[in-house]
Amino acid sequence: MYIIDSTKQDFSNGTLLVSGAKNAALPILVSSLLIDHPCTFKNVPIYQLDVLAMCRLLTRFNKRVSFTSSTVDVQQTASLSCPTPDWVEDTRYSLLIIGSTLRKLRNVRIPQPGGCRISSGRPIDIHIKGFEAFGARIQQENGYINATLLEDRDGEFELSFPSVGATENLILFATTGSGHFILHNAAVEPEIESMVEFLNSCGAQIRQTGQRKWSIDAVKSLQGSSATIIPDRIEAISFMILGALLRRNIEVTPIITHHMDVFFEILSSMKVAFDIEDLHSGLSRVIMQSSDGDVFLPVNVATSPYPGFPTDAQPMLSVLCLQANGISTIEDTVFIGRADHVSQLQKLGADISVDGNVIKVNGCRRVFTAETLRANDIRSGIACVLGALISEGRTLIENSQQIERGYEELGPKLRQVGIRIERVSSRI
Numbered sequence: 001m002y003i004i005d006s007t008k009q010d011f012s013n014g015t016l017l018v019s020g021a022k023n024a025a026l027p028i029l030v031s032s033l034l035i036d037h038p039c040t041f042k043n044v045p046i047y048q049l050d051v052l053a054m055c056r057l058l059t060r061f062n063k064r065v066s067f068t069s070s071t072v073d074v075q076q077t078a079s080l081s082c083p084t085p086d087w088v089e090d091t092r093y094s095l096l097i098i099g100s101t102l103r104k105l106r107n108v109r110i111p112q113p114g115g116c117r118i119s120s121g122r123p124i125d126i127h128i129k130g131f132e133a134f135g136a137r138i139q140q141e142n143g144y145i146n147a148t149l150l151e152d153r154d155g156e157f158e159l160s161f162p163s164v165g166a167t168e169n170l171i172l173f174a175t176t177g178s179g180h181f182i183l184h185n186a187a188v189e190p191e192i193e194s195m196v197e198f199l200n201s202c203g204a205q206i207r208q209t210g211q212r213k214w215s216i217d218a219v220k221s222l223q224g225s226s227a228t229i230i231p232d233r234i235e236a237i238s239f240m241i242l243g244a245l246l247r248r249n250i251e252v253t254p255i256i257t258h259h260m261d262v263f264f265e266i267l268s269s270m271k272v273a274f275d276i277e278d279l280h281s282g283l284s285r286v287i288m289q290s291s292d293g294d295v296f297l298p299v300n301v302a303t304s305p306y307p308g309f310p311t312d313a314q315p316m317l318s319v320l321c322l323q324a325n326g327i328s329t330i331e332d333t334v335f336i337g338r339a340d341h342v343s344q345l346q347k348l349g350a351d352i353s354v355d356g357n358v359i360k361v362n363g364c365r366r367v368f369t370a371e372t373l374r375a376n377d378i379r380s381g382i383a384c385v386l387g388a389l390i391s392e393g394r395t396l397i398e399n400s401q402q403i404e405r406g407y408e409e410l411g412p413k414l415r416q417v418g419i420r421i422e423r424v425s426s427r428i
Helices: 022-034 047-061 092-105 124-135 165-177 190-201 233-244 255-268 313-323 339-349 378-389 412-413
Strands: 001-003 015-019 039-042 063-068 071-075 105-111 137-142 143-151 153-159 179-185 205-210 214-216 226-230 250-255 274-277 284-288 300-302 327-331 352-357 358-362 372-374 393-398 421-423
Touching: 001 313, 001 378, 015 226, 015 233, 022 039, 022 047, 022 071, 022 092, 022 165, 022 190, 039 205, 047 063, 047 092, 092 105, 092 124, 092 143, 124 137, 124 153, 124 165, 165 190, 165 214, 190 205, 190 226, 214 300, 233 255, 233 274, 233 284, 233 313, 233 378, 250 255, 255 274, 313 327, 313 339, 313 358, 313 378, 339 352, 339 372, 339 378, 372 378, 378 393, 412 421
Parallel strands: 015 250, 039 226, 153 179, 300 327, 372 393
Antiparallel strands: 001 393, 001 421, 039 071, 063 071, 105 143, 137 143, 179 214, 205 214, 250 284, 274 284, 327 358, 352 358
């Protein structure tokens, strides 16, 4: 549980450091199952619960995983084999086990994946149809997924929606072995690009040959290599919104600006003040500069696959819109019904509602009443944290481990800018 005390809050100027991206680290870590040689990964957010879960999972596949600060070394200790499916790791990325092992093992059985329970469900039908197009049979029964490779078949597959997970899974499946594969209407998120860059450094032949098109020429084997995990654009967006809410000079660093072009356009349209400065190696920093007298404007936004506004940032934007002078709407076209944060913000007295996949935010109130909130998933949880910052009194946020699945060392980071936040093991 988090306790955030805003009664006598003494927000200050300061710096919020952005960790490596969980959504980049997890597929890169699981891709090491394709490789028999040592691999090294830097800037890994090792204190995030989802990352720790993935590292535990790799050890079940005969990998030795060691940590040094934010560096993770992965080595093969014995031949790749599928463990008995009695393990359960609460991360949806465990689904990528199929893509990274099926061509070598021919039969894979895993528990249904964990992860955030958002919207009306997160079906894996695109994954299944893709694997079946390439010669596999996928069956779901009694809480398990059974995958069998019936024949080695290459070819082309068009995704019905540019799903990030399905794109990653099918790229992993096609990378080693033999054959030529083409994915149409695929996802092209920066996290996928970073996974592809790592695999290509290992000897893979993967190219983006169209706006949403990946071409993969399978290779016999891969060599070991290293990768540096890109900054987490969703954490960066969370921190930028936090800076706007605090109305202090808050530096958010490091970031890759072109990963967030649409979000910067939204901030500009809302009249949120910020400045971007280049650093090195393609990295930048952003300084949030809003002051107490600034008036934010309402906005109408729709989420969409990259390069559009990310669904993962929708709950946090809802909180920023509470501080705008007027009515904002946020339509989520990716996860219909992703609105767990709405009921939590309503507990604070926020004028926010949801109708289908459209969230309506009336920013007429500036300060809210503290309450006991619950983090039902990673992003609704961080929205609760942001909501607490514009409330008076002590706010309790239960189920905070959900937030820690995607945010590393959140408490120590927020204390750097004067936020009184503590983590306790039980309600007090």
